[in-house]
Amino acid sequence: MPGLLTVVFYLGTAFELAFVVCSIQKKSFFRYIFLNLYFLLTLASSCMRRYVLGHWGSSSYEYWYAYFYSDAILTVTLYIALISLYSRVFGELRFSKYVRFSAVLLLLGTAAFSYAVVVQSGELLAGRFAIELSQNLYFVGLVLTYILWGAILKLGETRTRVVQIVLSLGLYFSAYAATFALVNFAEKYSVISYLCPIVGCLLPLSWTVTMWRHSEESRLVPARLVAVPR
Amino acid sequence: MMAALIFAVSVVTLMMFFVSYCRSLMAASSRHMLSPEVRDVTGIQDLPTARDYVKVMQLLQLCPERPEDRTGLRAVSLYYDILQMTQESVARLLPQLRIWTENERAGCANFAAVALDRRIAFNREVLAREGEF
Secondary structure, three states: OOHHHHHHHHHHHHHHHHHHHHHHHHOOOOOOHHHHHHHHHHHHHHHHHHHHHHOOOOHHHHHHHHHHHHHHHHHHHHHHHHEEEEHHHHHOOOOHHHHHHHHHHHHHHHHHHHHHHHHHOOOHHHHHHHHHHHHHHHHHHHHHHHHHHHHHHOOOOOOOHHHHHHHHHHHHHHHHHHHHHHHHOOOOOOOEEEEEHHHHHHHHHHHHHHHHHOOOOOOOHHHHHHOOOO | HHHHHHHHHHHHHHHHHHHHHHHHHHHHOOOOOOOHHHHHHOOOOOOOOOHHHHHHHHHHHHHOOOOOOOHHHHHHHHHHHHHHHHHHOOOHHOOOHHHHHHEEEOOOOOOOHHHHHHHHHHHHHHHHHHHHH
């Protein structure tokens, strides 16, 4: 009988695959290319981690490097996916060029900041840098999603898919940040170890539901999104 | 201390995104006009009210499931439970919050009624298709 973590892992993988299949079926694969790329890379990294785990074991350096470096690559890809959503929202205002330029600057800035933190701490540069970059990019991602949601409300975005994809991303980033904080001050409770993989399933699940239920043409009333009527 | 602060901030943003996500789910079905059959079976005359939610959910459980609804209904059910808890606690002291939660619960009832309408239509379609063979 497989453990709960294994079940959650396979469930997450199934949802990721479902999103890619669904977007191909709905002819939206290239429209949401970076979202698909993120899930394809997640699938590839899951396979690679399983392979490394099987060959070298969970306490080996090989597994440690494979885990944290693939995680850093995935975080950068998710960051690019978020920027692609920015380009969609600001596309009609012809701001896409500036959005891309600012995104590259922000990414380089975050990488430089992470490098500076690692150099100051005097730890092993190669391994620690990947962890630091992932953590900082998660934080930047949460802030950027919050700003994007504000922009969506302000601009009166009506595309159901874009709105729900951004909200799911916001939920994912917030839930992840809450889980990490919880791990820090309630480490002794074993239930905490299940939270991260469960939260990881939420993003592919909600994106798949959005892709499946709504077409690119479906629209919603922006005024209904505002919690407090203006 | 820092971890507790990060936790508190992330829970607040999580709730904010969750409320907006549920509102976007409800907004997506707000334009749907309820069919006369659903109005008859639920007793909804004009627009669903907060009180209709429980009745509509009971009817939904009687109707065979439609896979597309499942996740949305779960999210909105959770949202309704949170609203219900808020109404029975904090909202008792704040009249404006009570009005807001009442409106939101009515939105949840509308979402459930639309899901019921779609389920009935879907099952009718399946039965009609089976009848052809």
